[in-house]
Each structure stands twice: as C-alpha cells, then as structure tokens.
Amino acid sequence: MNADDLIAFLQPYFPEGFIQAAxxxxxxxxxxxxxxxxxxxxxxxxxAVYGLVGDIIASGQIHxxxxxxxxxxxxxxxxxxx
Numbered sequence: 238m239n240a241d242d243l244i245a246f247l248q249p250y251f252p253e254g255f256i257q258a259a260x261x262x263x264x265x266x267x268x269x270x271x272x273x274x275x276x277x278x279x280x281x282x283x284x285a286v287y288g289l290v291g292d293i294i295a296s297g298q299i300h301x302x303x304x305x306x307x308x309x310x311x312x313x314x315x316x317x318x319x
Contacts, residue, residue, distance in 0.1 A: 238260075238263070238293065238298040238299065239260055240258035240259050240260045240265065241258075243258045243260070243265060243267060243290075243299075244256045244257070244258050246289075246290070246293070247267070247269065247286070247289060247290075250289055251269055251271040251273065253271065253272065254269055254270055254271030254272075254273075255268075255269075255270040255271075255312070256268065256269050256270075262300070263297070263298060263299055263300040263301070264299075264300055264301040264302075265299055265301065265302050265303065266303045266305075267286065267302065267303070267304055267305070268305040268306075268307070269282075269286055269304070269305070269306050269307070270307045270308070270309055270311075270312040271306075271308075271309075272308060272309055273285070274306050274307065274308045275308045275310075279306070282304075282306030282307075283304045283306055285306070286304045286306055287302065287304065290302065
C-alpha cells in the first residue's frame, strides 16, 4: 500500500472531502478535510478515519497512521495562516 492507495480507499467514504496522504514505508500521514467532522471532537474524527482502515492496519500494510481530520472551515483557516 502507498499514499495513493490510501487516498483511493478513503475517498468513497468522504466523497465531498479532500484527502492528502504521504508514507514512508508502512508509516502514513493522512489529512482528511470533510464537513462530516463538524461538531465532532478531535478524537471522534480520528476514530472515524481509523475505523475505516482498521483491517488494513491489522493486515500489516499500515504500521503507523497519523491522522489530521479537519472541517472545511478549519482547513481554510489553516491555509490562510500559512
């Protein structure tokens, strides 16, 4: 599995979302920007993404996963501050 594979796997679950991923071996960083995260705490957002990839993690294709889950508003604010 590589970053593009992870994006392709997650995209159907966040069809209106924006997803970025990078990997070094089987260690991944993923950013998911989606309106479904609105009103959810950070841990709930991460659990939503982690729950989708649980089987992939269990298989060993992903060893470590760093998740950044943002609402569109949070992403816009982050982009404006850079």
